[in-house]
Amino acid sequence: MSTSYGNFRISDAERSEAIATLSRALGEGRLTMDEFDSRCEAVARAQFLSDLTPLFDDLPTTAAPAAVPALLTPSEPLSPVLSL
Template sequence: MNGVKEDEGVRIGTAEREEAQELLSRQFSEGRLNPDEFSERSAAVAAAVTRADLAPIFADLPARPGEHRTPDIAHQRDWRAVVMALIPLVALACTIVVPHGWLAWLALPVLGLLLYGRR
């Protein structure tokens, strides 16, 4: 008997149900479920007792509870945010080292517009 079949009988708790509900909500928001399907499956998640109870709810969906998912685009580090975090350090260095270096602070809003203005 392999480990997958043995795990199906394991009882789930509140944390697993919440994870399953969050995943189901994401599938709904991405357009994979209509409102009626989402409602039915949400009720089934709330009533689930074991991992085996969750399996048919997610059988036709690309991600299942407990699987490692690739990070969402929104959670990936945005290089522009890193640049905007470093600019004040450069401006501070300019203020200390260069005469009239305080003018470097004027670059912050300009760089913000250049980096984020055309999203």
């Protein structure tokens, strides 16, 4: 029986990665503290990888954790930042 990638149960490591990604988004000012708290609670309740997808729909794909397959789209390579 085949199962699509999004139907696998989420691991503790994937939960940790999702929360770390939300923390970065909070630090970048992309989320309010209330949004961050709400999304972290949703990560804790998530049972399947596909449960994470809506939590990152309004964040840049570079902010999405690798565990969110729907958000893994090819992107332009980042140009290096030059320091003076």
